[in-house]
Amino acid sequence: MNEQNASNGLRVAIAGLGSIGTKIATALDQGIEGLALSAVAVRDPARHQAFMNGLRRSPQILPIDQLGEAADIVVECAPSQHLRSIVEPAVKRGKSAVVVSVGGLLDNFDLVDLARANGGRILVPTGALIGLDAVNAAAIGTIHSVKMVTRKPIDGLKGAPFIVQNNIDIDNLREPLKLFEGSAREAAKGFPANVNVAVALSLAGIGPDRTRIQVWADPTVTRNVHRIEVEADSARFSMGIENIPSENPKTGLITALSVIALLRKQRATLCVGT
Ligand SMILES: NC(=O)C1=CN([C@@H]2O[C@H](COP(=O)(O)OP(=O)(O)OC[C@H]3O[C@@H](n4cnc5c(N)ncnc54)[C@H](OP(=O)(O)O)[C@@H]3O)[C@@H](O)[C@H]2O)C=CC1
Numbered sequence: 001m002n003e004q005n006a007s008n009g010l011r012v013a014i015a016g017l018g019s020i021g022t023k024i025a026t027a028l029d030q031g032i033e034g035l036a037l038s039a040v041a042v043r044d045p046a047r048h049q050a051f052m053n054g055l056r057r058s059p060q061i062l063p064i065d066q067l068g069e070a071a072d073i074v075v076e077c078a079p080s081q082h083l084r085s086i087v088e089p090a091v092k093r094g095k096s097a098v099v100v101s102v103g104g105l106l107d108n109f110d111l112v113d114l115a116r117a118n119g120g121r122i123l124v125p126t127g128a129l130i131g132l133d134a135v136n137a138a139a140i141g142t143i144h145s146v147k148m149v150t151r152k153p154i155d156g157l158k159g160a161p162f163i164v165q166n167n168i169d170i171d172n173l174r175e176p177l178k179l180f181e182g183s184a185r186e187a188a189k190g191f192p193a194n195v196n197v198a199v200a201l202s203l204a205g206i207g208p209d210r211t212r213i214q215v216w217a218d219p220t221v222t223r224n225v226h227r228i229e230v231e232a233d234s235a236r237f238s239m240g241i242e243n244i245p246s247e248n249p250k251t252g253l254i255t256a257l258s259v260i261a262l263l264r265k266q267r268a269t270l271c272v273g274t
């Protein structure tokens with residue numbers, strides 16, 4: 001029972017039981033082929049007692065930096081400042097870490113080398129985005145440019161460091177306002193809880209410095225809207241997604257589903273899409 005459970009299944013631990021983590025925990029508890037929920041990490045266990053009581057099988061509750069001892073796959077879905085303390089112990093032990101706060105990976109990119117040196121893996125789901133399969137494929141050839149435009153309702157952007165530091169009042173907007181234009185790397189610093197998608201896109205394609213993004217505060221939209229244009233030597237493609245916000249207005253509902261789809265692929269007999 002050390003590395004894998006008795007049925008040769010994979011043990012999955014979840015760091016953070018918020019909008020994303022609770023849905024992944026529920027899906028695992030209800031059953032994903034070959035996977036079992038072994039542990040979770042929460043800030044205040046008492047706050048999550050009712051949710052934990054509703055699970056058919058209670059996972060262990062552990063500190064975030066101990067999840068790698070209790071699982072083969074650790075899913076990071078906590079605020080990005082905790083990324084390192086969740087991912088490092090896991091990949092050091094040769095485990096896989098699913099990283100949802102992917103913006104935080106840019107300042108901790110040595111974790112990829114650490115994983116490589118120890119036989120671990122870092123898996124970045126498509127998350128709240130679309131089409132990373134096509135971007136991955138195009139990147140085998142030459143991608144000339146990747147451009148993204150993100151529009152979010154006001155509630156989905158409140159508190160972003162870029163807005164606070166530049167003293168921008170978005171509460172009284174009546175029409176769309178372009179807040180930012182620049183690289184995915186700069187965007188991740190200014191909007192750490194809003195543009196993980198741009199960083200995932202950049203890592204699939206031409207990197208965080210060449211991937212360009214605009215961020216708009218848009219009082220006319222009710223969804224988190226992302227439009228992407230890719231120009232490559234194999235294809236030109238445009239993609240768009242309009243995400244329904246979850247209980248956390250910054251996070252689209254589809255994000256947790258994307259992680260569940262990734263987990264399903266770990267042991268599925270039929271895998272569709274790259
Ligand atoms: N890649 C992508 O496409 C996307 C990525 N994201 C990112 O995913 C991450 C999670 O998002 P979301 O679920 O909406 O966030 P939430 O704020 O809903 O949940 C975060 C959870 O982390 C918990 N947490 C905070 N500190 C700790 C700690 N020290 N130990 C354990 N748990 C802790 C919080 O606990 P408590 O409940 O006690 O506050 C909360 O339950 C964010 O970084 C977000 O930016 C979001 C959307 C899309």
Ligand SMILES: O=C([O-])CC(=O)C(=O)O
Nearest residue numbers: 128194195196197251252
């Ligand atoms: O679209 C969403 O719901 C979330 C998002 O942009 C992100 O976190 O990058």
